[in-house]
Amino acid sequence: MTPDQPVVQIEGNAGDDAVRPFQVEALDVRGRALQLGPALDALLGRHDYPTSVSKLVAEAVVLAALLGTSLKFQGKFILQTKTEGPVDLLVVEFRTPGDLRAYARFKAEAVAEAEAAGEATPGKLLGQGILALTIDQGEEMQRYQGIVALDGGSLEDVAHTYFRQSEQIPTRVRLAAAELMVREDGRARRHWRAGGLLAQFMPSAPERMKPRDLPGGDLPEGASIEEEAGEDDAWQEAQATVGTIADIELLDSDVPVDRLLFRLFHERGVRVFDPVPVRDKCNCSRERIAGILRQFTAEAIEASIEDGRIHVKCEFCGTKYDYDPAEFLGNPEDRAGADGEGTTEAVPGADADPPPGS
Numbered sequence: 212m213t214p215d216q217p218v219v220q221i222e223g224n225a226g227d228d229a230v231r232p233f234q235v236e237a238l239d240v241r242g243r244a245l246q247l248g249p250a251l252d253a254l255l256g257r258h259d260y261p262t263s264v265s266k267l268v269a270e271a272v273v274l275a276a277l278l279g280t281s282l283k284f285q286g287k288f289i290l291q292t293k294t295e296g297p298v299d300l301l302v303v304e305f306r307t308p309g310d311l312r313a314y315a316r317f318k319a320e321a322v323a324e325a326e327a328a329g330e331a332t333p334g335k336l337l338g339q340g341i342l343a344l345t346i347d348q349g350e351e352m353q354r355y356q357g358i359v360a361l362d363g364g365s366l367e368d369v370a371h372t373y374f375r376q377s378e379q380i381p382t383r384v385r386l387a388a389a390e391l392m393v394r395e396d397g398r399a400r401r402h403w404r405a406g407g408l409l410a411q412f413m414p415s416a417p418e419r420m421k422p423r424d425l426p427g428g429d430l431p432e433g434a435s436i437e438e439e440a441g442e443d444d445a446w447q448e449a450q451a452t453v454g455t456i457a458d459i460e461l462l463d464s465d466v467p468v469d470r471l472l473f474r475l476f477h478e479r480g481v482r483v484f485d486p487v488p489v490r491d492k493c494n495c496s497r498e499r500i501a502g503i504l505r506q507f508t509a510e511a512i513e514a515s516i517e518d519g520r521i522h523v524k525c526e527f528c529g530t531k532y533d534y535d536p537a538e539f540l541g542n543p544e545d546r547a548g549a550d551g552e553g554t555t556e557a558v559p560g561a562d563a564d565p566p567p568g569s
Contacts, residue, residue, distance in 0.1 A: 226246075226486075227246050227247065227248035227249060227250070228246075228249060228250040228251075228488060228489055229486035229487060229488045229489065230243050230245045230277065230309075230486060230487045230489060231244050231468045231484075231486045232483065233476075233481055233482065233483045234482045234483075234484070235449065235480065235482075237479040237480050238476075238479055239413060240410050240412060240445075240449045241410075242408060242410035243277050243280060243281070243409050244406075244407070244408040245273060245277055245407050245408075245468065245489075246405075246406040246461065246462070246467065246468055247269070247272065247276070247404065247405045247406065247489075248402070248404055250490050251272060251388075251403050251404065251491070252402050252404075253491040254268075254272065254311065254312070255269065255403050258314075258315075258529075261317070261326065261331075262390060263322060263325065263326055263331035263332075264315055264336065265388075265390070265403060266333065266389070266390075267298060267301065267315065267336050267366075268301065268303075269405040270333055270366050270386045270387075270388045270405065271290055271303045271313065271366060272303050272311055272313050273386055273388065273405045273406065274290060274303075274370060275288060275289075275290045275303040275304070275305045275311070275313075276309075276311060277407050278344070279305030280305070280309070280487045282307050282346070284307070285307050286306075286307055286346065286348040286352075287306040287347045288345070289302065289303070289304050289343075289345040289347065290303040290342070290343075291303075291342070291343045291345070292337055292340060292341070292343075293341055293343075294337045294339060294340025294341070294361055295338050295339050295340055296321075296336055296340065297317055297318050297321035297322045297325055297331075297335075297336050297338070298315050298316070298336045298337055299316055299317070300314075300315065300316040301313075301314075301315045302315075302527075306492075306494060308488075309487055309488050310492040310494065311489055311490065311491055312492065312493045312494070312527040312528065313527065314526045322336065332365070333366055334365045337361050338363060339361060339363070340360075340361045341360060342359045342360075342361050342373075343358050344356065344358075344359075344373060344377075357377035357378075359372050359373045359376065359377070367384050367386050370382065370384040370409075371383070374411075380411050380413065381412035381442065381446050382409065382410070382412075383410045383449070383453045383454075384410075385407060385408045385453060387405065387407070387458035387461040387462055388403070388405035388406075388462075389404060389462055404462045404464070405462070406460075406461030406462055406468070407461060408456060408461065408468075408471075410449055410450075412446040412449065414443070414445070419443045419446075455475070460474075469483060493527045493530070495527065495530060500523050501534065501538070501539075504523075504534065504538075504539050509540055512536060512539045512540055513536070516536050519536070520533055520535065521539070522534075
């Protein structure tokens with residue numbers, strides 16, 4: 212290989228449910244790519260979501276995985292929306308090194324109306340509200356949270372806004388999700404698949420990340436302000452390349468992310484790194500939820516009793532827990548001192564929405 216030849220280093224295949232980091236040195240681009248298959252199927256299979264809601268959740272899970280796998284420490288990344296739309300609450304939690312769980316709360320009638328009108332896009336389902344992206348490094352560290360307004364745009368648009376406003380890193384994101392018919396054992400079966408790619412412009416000279424200043428004087432004939440004050444040429448090329456990705460390329464198991472990266476960047480040279488496996492895994496447990504209940508007042512505990520027991524269902528994975536109320540109606544001082552980590556599991560008697568990323 213001569214010094215002028217591009218570096219194309221792709222060994223093996225990341226396969227489904229694994230985030231593949233990559234780098235295009237010639238364009239100063241770093242990124243990650245992902246295809247979700249069995250993990251997404253399992254995650255969505257536990258919920259009776261309408262198809263449009265499942266698609267929204269799938270795209271949000273891909274986005275959270277692409278962002279969460281960038282964490283270099285033990286912790287969690289939480290994507291949460293709170294809106295006035297048909298899907299008024301959406302939570303996706305990524306816990307290092309690769310555990311994913313998700314939950315969406317929706318208004319069934321409003322979703323059905325949107326689907327009937329052909330307006331059940333992810334942006335329309337969310338509607339007006341906010342999206343919070345939270346990085347939690349544990350109790351001893353301060354949380355970092357960025358908040359972006361939602362105005363009916365796609366999750367791709369929201370991600371671009373977040374990186375432009377909060378991180379100030381030129382970023383391009385592609386997301387896709389669909390329920391596909393797959394032939395298994397001679398029969399056609401439905402399976403959910405989703406995929407995504409995130410590319411970021413990270414040159415060694417920070418000034419290259421900023422748009423160029425307009426030149427003095429009149430614009431050249433036939434030129435536009437956008438062209439004259441455009442972005443770095445390398446980043447423009449990278450964005451244009453990512454923009455050629457079709458949804459099916461992010462979904463088709465016969466076009467794994469490694470093959471897609473080669474198609475996109477083989478002329479410039481692309482290097483990939485070890486994939487990061489992700490999986491559908493909820494971290495709820497009997498002990499964790501008991502810790503939550505111990506923080507409730509006696510009145511809240513008593514209001515939660517049904518047929519002499521307290522019943523709790525984790526909204527993420529659907530696991531049901533059953534408790535003896537006497538376990539939580541002891542000395543109030545003992546309850547106050549109990550060690551319970553907050554969760555977003557549904558807890559009877561809790562009227563407020565779950566806090567972001569708890």
